[in-house]
Amino acid sequence: MGARKGLKLRFVLGFLVIGSVLLTAIIGGYFAMSANKSSLTAGYLKSNSQYAKKLSSNTSELIQIMIKNMDAIASMAGKESLSQKELDNWHSASEQYFSDILIVDSNRVVEAVSFKRNGIEIGMVLESIASFEAVKQKIPLISDPFVGSKTNRLLVMVSSPIFNELGEYVGFAAGNVSLNESNALNKMLSEHFYGNGSYVYVADKDGHLIVHPDKARLNELITDNEVINKAVSGLSGSQKIVNSKGSSYFAGYAHEPILGWAIVAQTPISVLDKPLKDLILTLALRSLPIFILILLIAWYVSYVISKPLFDLAAFSEEAVLSTSATRSKMPKISSWIYEVKQLNQSIVNHISLLNKEIRLDGLTGLANRKTFDFTIQEWLAEDIPFALILLDIDHFKSINDQYGHLVGDEVLIVLASHIKGLSRSNDVGFRYGGEEFGILMKFGTIQTATLLAERLREAVAAEPSPTNGSIFVSIGISFADGKISDAKEIIEMADNALYQSKTNGRNRTTVYDSKNTGQR
Numbered sequence: 001m002g003a004r005k006g007l008k009l010r011f012v013l014g015f016l017v018i019g020s021v022l023l024t025a026i027i028g029g030y031f032a033m034s035a036n037k038s039s040l041t042a043g044y045l046k047s048n049s050q051y052a053k054k055l056s057s058n059t060s061e062l063i064q065i066m067i068k069n070m071d072a073i074a075s076m077a078g079k080e081s082l083s084q085k086e087l088d089n090w091h092s093a094s095e096q097y098f099s100d101i102l103i104v105d106s107n108r109v110v111e112a113v114s115f116k117r118n119g120i121e122i123g124m125v126l127e128s129i130a131s132f133e134a135v136k137q138k139i140p141l142i143s144d145p146f147v148g149s150k151t152n153r154l155l156v157m158v159s160s161p162i163f164n165e166l167g168e169y170v171g172f173a174a175g176n177v178s179l180n181e182s183n184a185l186n187k188m189l190s191e192h193f194y195g196n197g198s199y200v201y202v203a204d205k206d207g208h209l210i211v212h213p214d215k216a217r218l219n220e221l222i223t224d225n226e227v228i229n230k231a232v233s234g235l236s237g238s239q240k241i242v243n244s245k246g247s248s249y250f251a252g253y254a255h256e257p258i259l260g261w262a263i264v265a266q267t268p269i270s271v272l273d274k275p276l277k278d279l280i281l282t283l284a285l286r287s288l289p290i291f292i293l294i295l296l297i298a299w300y301v302s303y304v305i306s307k308p309l310f311d312l313a314a315f316s317e318e319a320v321l322s323t324s325a326t327r328s329k330m331p332k333i334s335s336w337i338y339e340v341k342q343l344n345q346s347i348v349n350h351i352s353l354l355n356k357e358i359r360l361d362g363l364t365g366l367a368n369r370k371t372f373d374f375t376i377q378e379w380l381a382e383d384i385p386f387a388l389i390l391l392d393i394d395h396f397k398s399i400n401d402q403y404g405h406l407v408g409d410e411v412l413i414v415l416a417s418h419i420k421g422l423s424r425s426n427d428v429g430f431r432y433g434g435e436e437f438g439i440l441m442k443f444g445t446i447q448t449a450t451l452l453a454e455r456l457r458e459a460v461a462a463e464p465s466p467t468n469g470s471i472f473v474s475i476g477i478s479f480a481d482g483k484i485s486d487a488k489e490i491i492e493m494a495d496n497a498l499y500q501s502k503t504n505g506r507n508r509t510t511v512y513d514s515k516n517t518g519q520r
Helices: 009-021 024-079 084-093 129-137 184-190 226-232 270-321 338-357 369-381 396-403 405-422 446-462 487-503
Strands: 100-105 110-113 154-163 169-178 199-203 209-211 237-242 248-256 261-268 386-393 428-433 436-442 473-480 509-511
Touching: 024 084, 024 100, 024 154, 024 169, 024 184, 024 199, 024 237, 024 248, 024 261, 024 270, 084 100, 084 110, 129 154, 129 169, 184 199, 184 209, 199 226, 226 237, 226 248, 226 261, 261 270, 369 386, 369 428, 369 436, 369 487, 386 396, 386 405, 386 446, 386 487, 396 405, 405 428, 405 436, 405 446, 436 446, 446 473, 446 509, 473 487, 487 509
Parallel strands: 473 509
Antiparallel strands: 100 110, 100 169, 154 169, 199 209, 199 261, 237 248, 248 261, 386 436, 386 473, 428 436
């Protein structure tokens, strides 16, 4: 276990004793400063959160305006062909939104383009995913950001379908919004109300930067950004973050509901951290001589109080940082302090619960993928022979499509109960992912694995499922006899056998055979 970070409780108690006796004024000032820091921190977090939400709301309103503009153009184009002058007039009226406006037929051929063509010519066939989706869905759409093939601009396309007077689909009207250039959307998302190093950046629903002060970073994938991931998932809020360059910020984030964009407004923490740290350092240096004298007197008392808490903290830290089940023994805590006793019992209960939860799949109660990986590596390291059974529910997607995901979950739970009921005491039943499950049979052979697999397959097929029909599974089996030390190879063997079961008609068990699966 690495060096523990933070102050030990004995030091904190020493400071409290010193402050209460001789340094009341200084400690009072310190707490006042801490309160001020907390207030400023809360203020920055709240203001950035509110600003991000405001930008989200404004963005949604601006998008609605763009959609209405495109709907109006599409409606006119459906009644009669727009002249070049009319299209140019439309573009002039909405130039703050769109860099260019197009009329495109049902084959994605550009029939008309506004006077600012930006590399787009009449007769050109659009190849962007946005154009394919517009033709395919025939509804008003706002595309995901994409890079234009001709101009290398980062674009968002707002499109609306065009129907003629007979109600026939004949194409779509589209307005391109360039995220590299100055326009209403870019200006709104690029500006910030502070002049202290604060800035705004925006990512699309896939985590690509689409607005950022550093234009070179546009379209960069930043899926490791915590606040971006939260905002993309639909959350809004604020927190302290550390960016990719190691700088700390107060960040407010919001989800834009129409496009699924993540909007983040952030202010560097250094605007308040540096003066506060300087003040704390000055107070500490001036009080250091008296602090040392009084600390010697208070040390024993603080040690007696803090020792059991320190032991509990050290144990809980080791338990949290451990990659496997906690191996160290729970420290024996002997204390007359009520809170220490309660904390000790709570930690024991929580560690036990945590060890259980991190190893189990939340839906089925079987071991999860992490436990599977740990177990198979452990058995291979200890040269324990075992059999691996992988099984997959046949046509599970159609179950979800026909009955819904809740019924699909019930099917997974029923299959898991069969796995639990038929597995031996030292077997490990697990959910590998999605509708794929498996069993690790410790000291299992091909024969015992095949027997268990067939019993499981037949039991699942025989019992009515939540769909009121039979559920069938395809099964693949591989065997580790000590000659194979690579977990990936053993899994691939079982997976190939499972694939063979699928290929041969499903609802069957296949034992890995290099001749039948094409293995070398």
